[in-house]
Amino acid sequence: MRAADVRPKWMEPPTRIGLAAKVLALAAIAVLVLYPFVAVLSTSLSSEAEISRHGGLVLFPTSPTLDAYRVIFAGGVVTSALVRSILITAVGTACSLAATVGMAYGLSRRGVVGGRFFLLVALFTMLFSPGVIPNFLVVKQLGLLDTYAALVLPTLISAFNLVVLRSFFMNLPTELYEAARIDGAGDFRVLLRIVLPLSKSVLAVVALFYAVGYWNAFFNAMLYVNDDKWPLAMVLRQFVLQGQSLNDTVSSSETSVPAQAIQMAVVVVSLVPILVVYPFLQRYFTKGVLTGAVKG
Incomplete structure (x- = not known):
């Protein structure tokens, strides 16, 4: 194979391991970005009992309420x-x-x-x-x-x-x-x-x-x-x-x-x-x- 036909590494299609690593990295970044938004939104929809039970930060409110927005x-x-x-x-x-x-x-x-x-x-x-x-x-x-x-x-x-x-x-x-x-x-x-x-x-x-x-x-x-x-x-x-x-x-x-x-x-x-x-x-x-x- 001639040197002119050799493509640089970054132009090669990703391997399965590389693709899986990218997916995991993007998923981890997405979780880190979305976690604060979900926590803030869920806490704003929670009752006082749920906030106290979860230590001030609620991720999944069991009985969401719009009282805070009202x-x-x-x-x-x-x-x-x-x-x-x-x-x-x-x-x-x-x-x-x-x-x-x-x-x-x-x-x-x-x-x-x-x-x-x-x-x-x-x-x-x-x-x-x-x-x-x-x-x-x-x-x-x-x-x-x-x-x-x-x-x-x-x-x-x-x-x-x-x-x-x-x-x-x-x-x-x-x-x-x-x-x-x-x-x-x-x-x-x-x-x-x-x-x-x-x-x-x-x-x-x-x-x-x-x-x-x-x-x-x-x-x-x-x-x-x-x-x-x-x-x-x-x-x-x-x-x-x-x-x-x-x-x-x-x-x-x-x-x-x-x-x-x-x-x-x-x-x-x-x-x-x-x-x-x-x-x-x-x-x-x-x-x-x-x-x-x-x-x-």
């Missing part, structure tokens, strides 16, 4: 925080995506005055963070304390997402831009009619990155707003991670519902939106991120 959605701080998180995530994602697209498109065009300087400034923020105190002072001087804008504006543009979008725009064929210029189209029309329709995959990925960031953000809420404006992530941290009781904050007359079931129900509510959205955008991940990051 308590949450009956009103109170959890329901209000959920509504605030949805609004902050929707508005913040739209504003961040619009600002990032505009800046990335401008920096992707040749001959833009100061383009290299602003690109270097954006890249500088990826390496060096200004710190908590300077950020707080800036937000305070701008009069944004205890406003929802303080949860959006300080993180409006992500340098990583900016670089990905800029690289994607630069990789588009220059003939498209030239043809649009010949037809008399300006920059704004080129962006709306040509660039954005060709960038759906990378835009979907960047939008998901921003949405997940806004949905899970709690640190800015802890610094800049009072408890009457807390998003769900801050409520989750305060009442689940910090161990504070929800009995006084959730408006419900059902005092028999265990606090741990309510806490796990809050965790489930905070996870469901991302778990619902992710499968619809997952197919864009490889195409969007890799296409936008290979060159540029």
Whole structure:
């Protein structure tokens, strides 16, 4: 057999032992990933007796109940925080995506005055963070304390997402831009009619990155707003991670519902939106991120 006909090992079909090892490894990873979700969901559906009998963590409730979810959605701080998180995530994602697209498109065009300087400034923020105190002072001087804008504006543009979008725009064929210029189209029309329709995959990925960031953000809420404006992530941290009781904050007359079931129900509510959205955008991940990051 000639040397040219010998394929590398990684191109050979897997043996039965290798295939079995892959199946076992994937099954083990799946169990490790699913175990926390199942435990949290099952505990939120369990009664106080079952939680006490299993030491605080239930995997298979014998008599599941929705009392914890009824308590949450009956009103109170959890329901209000959920509504605030949805609004902050929707508005913040739209504003961040619009600002990032505009800046990335401008920096992707040749001959833009100061383009290299602003690109270097954006890249500088990826390496060096200004710190908590300077950020707080800036937000305070701008009069944004205890406003929802303080949860959006300080993180409006992500340098990583900016670089990905800029690289994607630069990789588009220059003939498209030239043809649009010949037809008399300006920059704004080129962006709306040509660039954005060709960038759906990378835009979907960047939008998901921003949405997940806004949905899970709690640190800015802890610094800049009072408890009457807390998003769900801050409520989750305060009442689940910090161990504070929800009995006084959730408006419900059902005092028999265990606090741990309510806490796990809050965790489930905070996870469901991302778990619902992710499968619809997952197919864009490889195409969007890799296409936008290979060159540029």
